[in-house]
Amino acid sequence: MKSKYEDLAAVAQVIGCVFNNSSLLDDTDKYVISEQDFADDFHRIIFGSIYNIYLTGSQVNIDAIVDYLENRPKFNAIFKQGKGVEYILEASQIAQQSTFNYYYTRLKKFSLLRAYDSFGLDVSFLYDPNNILDTKKKQQQEDWLDNTSLVEIARTIDTKIDEIKSQYVDEDLGTGYQAGDGIDELIADLEKHPEVGIPLYGSYINTVTRGARLRKFYLRSAATGTGKTRAMIADTCNFACNKIYHDQFGWIKNGTSQPTLFIATEQDKGEVQTMMLAFLSNVNEEHILNGLYEEGERDRVIEAAKILKNSPLWIEELPDFSLDEVENKIKKHIREHDVRYICFDYLQTSLKILEEISKKSGGVRLREDNILFMLSARLKDLANQYGVFIMSATQLNASYQDSETPDQNLLRGAKSIADRADVGLILLSVTNEDLVKLEPVLASSPNFKTPNLKLSVYKNRRGSYKGVYLWCDADLGTCRIQPQFCTTWHHELVSIEDIKVIVEEEEAPWESKRKKDSKG
Helix, strand or coil: CCCCCCCHHHHHHHHHHHCCCCHHHHCCCCCCHHHCCCCHHHHHHHHHHHHHHHHCCCCHHHHHHHHHHCCCHHHHHHHHHCCHHHHHHHHHHHCHHHHHHHHHHHHHHHHHHHHHHHHHCCCCCCCCCCCCCCCHHHHHHHHHHHCCHHHHHHHHHHHHHHHHHHHHHHHHHHCCCCCCCCHHHHHHHHHCCCCCEEEECCCCCCHCCCCCCCCCEEEEEEEECCHHHHHHCCCCCHHCCCCEEEEEEEEEEHHHHHHHEEEECCCHHHHHHHHHHHHHCCCCCHHHCCCCCCCCHHHHHEEEEEEEHCCCCEEEEEECCCHHHHHHHHHCCCCCCHHCCCECCCCCHHHHHHHHHHHHHHCCCHHHHHHHHHHHHHHHHHHHCCCCEECCCEEECHHHHHCCCCHHHCCCCCHHHHHHCCCEEEECCCCCHHHHHHHHHHHCCCCCCCCEEEEEEECCCCCCCEEEEEEEECCCCEEEEEEEEEEEECCCEECCCCCCCCCCCCCCCCHHHHHHHHHC
């Protein structure tokens, strides 16, 4: 059924201008036109032909369009039935480049109204194309449409939806309560089950963060090459694997195996596996990659491989992902493997996300910071909705090299990414200036090694440590980053206890399922 939300004058002007000057399609920062901007198949075919010819680098003209459609019988029939050649020539003659911006914007506004209308939303209170009798109202709506931006149109419609939702739905959500409701039970429950999650890898980190808590979203950012992926691998294995090699004590217990998902965005299967082997066995990854081991190392790597085979640890590769794909992968592993801990490496924009957001917004282009915020917000929502823990990472912008207060302002793309995070951390290299300032601290204890990485804690909900560094002895070859001591951002030593989190042994659902499957 043809949509009533269509401005044929705007359609003709846009097609005519683009036909006359296809270089308009080069300016994707200013103009984003797609076939969805045209309600009629006839107009979609004409614009699609122009666009596809333009993509090949060929000159756009009538002959090129006719030749292009000759090999597409279905489209060609619609083109000829609508007298496409005559239409294009006429549109070319009436097109005014000086008014292109106006008609382009009007085209996009009708696309937006049409998108809402296609979902069954009545937007005639803003613009009623069927109104032909009330000329005063018609002119008012035309003036409103011309003088209102795309964003404001969407906001007006969304506000109306929220008003309806508030009236008929929100009363049933049960989010309101009296301040003391259930408070005695809360106190008793926290005495039995403190607000602490399973351990992250390393000393002091669980004191600072209270461990990996369910329904929480942690963000640990770093500059390229500093070790954010390797730190993520360490935590992933620490969650899922119940044994780890210790230099002094050999293979030791590492708590319980928790169903865990690692989402790789840049690494292939082999790259992820060798890092995991290196972490569990404490064998430098270079030795594994070269197949040249020192005494006892190969046996440890073989044992690490056995541990991985028997661990509830799953890996997904998403080099080019959309918001829906990330969400669907997480839901799949929650459903099929009872996954409760997710490590997503790492937040970034992708072609699929850009296409997805553009399509959902009717072609409206969003800035990178808006898209990254949407991604981090969705991860936090998933953590809440499904009662899982999610950790992710981001790159840093160039200002990290000079900052004396390393916080969310260093995040590449948007500092708003950290708005929904429960814990915000930044991993940084140790500078020569740092080492000079740390001389009194290092001299205060013979157990302190010279650190080579520092972990800045800039956000910490329900935690008392914020605006501090954890100074680390890091061996990136084994993915092991071990905090040694804590200072303020001004390099003043902070007294901190290394709290050990112990998880009680219990048979996890994934283990029960595996036993059942093995019995046939």
